[in-house]
Amino acid sequence: MGPKKKAEKKDAGGGGGELDADAKIKFFMLTCQSLQVQLAERTEDSSKALAAKRELQARVEQINRDFEDERSATLEITQGTFNINNE
Numbered sequence: 001m002g003p004k005k006k007a008e009k010k011d012a013g014g015g016g017g018e019l020d021a022d023a024k025i026k027f028f029m030l031t032c033q034s035l036q037v038q039l040a041e042r043t044e045d046s047s048k049a050l051a052a053k054r055e056l057q058a059r060v061e062q063i064n065r066d067f068e069d070e071r072s073a074t075l076e077i078t079q080g081t082f083n084i085n086n087e
Contacts, residue, residue, distance in 0.1 A: 019027060
């Protein structure tokens with residue numbers, strides 16, 4: 001078997017040199033558009049997360065109210081039973 005050949009590197013950029021003014025403008029415009037899309041997506045995600053947070057907070061508050069109501073009812077029943085047994 002002969003020696004292994006080294007893989008040739010291909011230049012995708014056609015030379016990899018500096019961009020001319022028009023190419024730079026196009027690059028920066030596309031970069032700006034990409035960043036605007038990312039910002040819009042993250043803003044939407046943030047809005048959804050805040051809405052979910054508010055919904056969960058409301059559920060927790062309702063559960064706490066229900067718990068306190070049940071606790072009060074249990075205490076009243078227990079006190080009533082305790083008073084009957086002590087008579």
